[in-house]
Amino acid sequence: MNTILITGTNRGIGLELVNQYADNNWRVFACCRSPENAPALQKLADENSNISVHALDVSDSQQITALASELKNTPIDILFNNAGIYGPYDANFGNTNEQEWLACFRINTLSPMKMSEAFVKHVASSQLKTIATMSSKMGSMSDNGSGGSYLYRSSKAAVNAVMTSMAIDLKPQGIKVAILHPGWVKTDMGGPNGEINTVKCVLQLQKTLSTLSLDNSGGFFDIDGTIIPW
Ligand SMILES: NC(=O)c1ccc[n+]([C@@H]2O[C@H](COP(=O)([O-])OP(=O)(O)OC[C@H]3O[C@@H](n4cnc5c(N)ncnc54)[C@H](OP(=O)(O)O)[C@@H]3O)[C@@H](O)[C@H]2O)c1
DSSP: OOEEEESSOSSHHHHHHHHHHHHTTOEEEEEESOGGGOHHHHHHHHHOTTEEEEEOOTTOHHHHHHHHHHTTTOOOSEEEEOOOOOOOTTOOTTOOOHHHHHHHHIIIIIHHHHHHHHHHHHHHTSSSOEEEEEOOGGGOSTTOOSOOOHHHHHHHHHHHHHHHHHHHHHGGGTOEEEEEOOOSBSSTTTOTTOSBOHHHHHHHHHHHHHTOOTTTTTOEEOTTSOBOOO
16 A cells, blocks of 8 residues: 655645645555544545645754654555745735745755654655655746745745755655646635635646656646746
């Protein structure tokens, strides 16, 4: 049975990742900040014994280390860094707040690194040896035609740099790294005008991950599997 650990699973894309991987008979370690306030996730876990729910604020390094040690000797085929924040929607030129910017960097950039460092042995001992990180096309310089969104764009561009190095550094261990854009998805973050729903998004993400190899490791994949220019 394959295993996946996913962050930020109480709502949005993370919740649907749990749903589909568990349905496909994967063992799912579903992490969220407050399991006691995650009714949709708890319902999935009640209905499917493949799912276990774990408290994890990805900005808390001690919680990350504690979970890695709780799951010691458990192979993890896919470590999925999904949790993310957008920050204030009006973080435009002349209106950027340092604390809010640092919070974006902590959650969107540093946390995927800290998670990967903490769980690298779990991933290395698995069959699929995959680290997937949810980035965004908004982190692409080439794609930036509208400006603004300084906090989100910079934190996702930075996580792309982090994951590019990681793909190189972990290749000798056979670990593959995927940098993913999930499309514009109807979630709290994406809003009601998103182009796709979470079900379609996760189907596509799974398809892309199934094509991941050491040769295309470190790629920045669009939701249709094509490569996004940096
Ligand atoms: N939706 C889109 O169109 C879109 C586009 C491009 C990229 N993305 C990326 O896709 C990922 C998922 O986005 P989404 O649309 O599903 O967003 P969402 O509906 O806003 O969900 C975000 C998830 O991240 C969790 N999270 C935030 N901070 C956390 C922390 N410190 N520790 C643990 N969990 C934390 C949230 O938990 P709480 O409920 O506890 O806050 C929630 O479960 C994000 O990385 C996002 O940047 C989304």
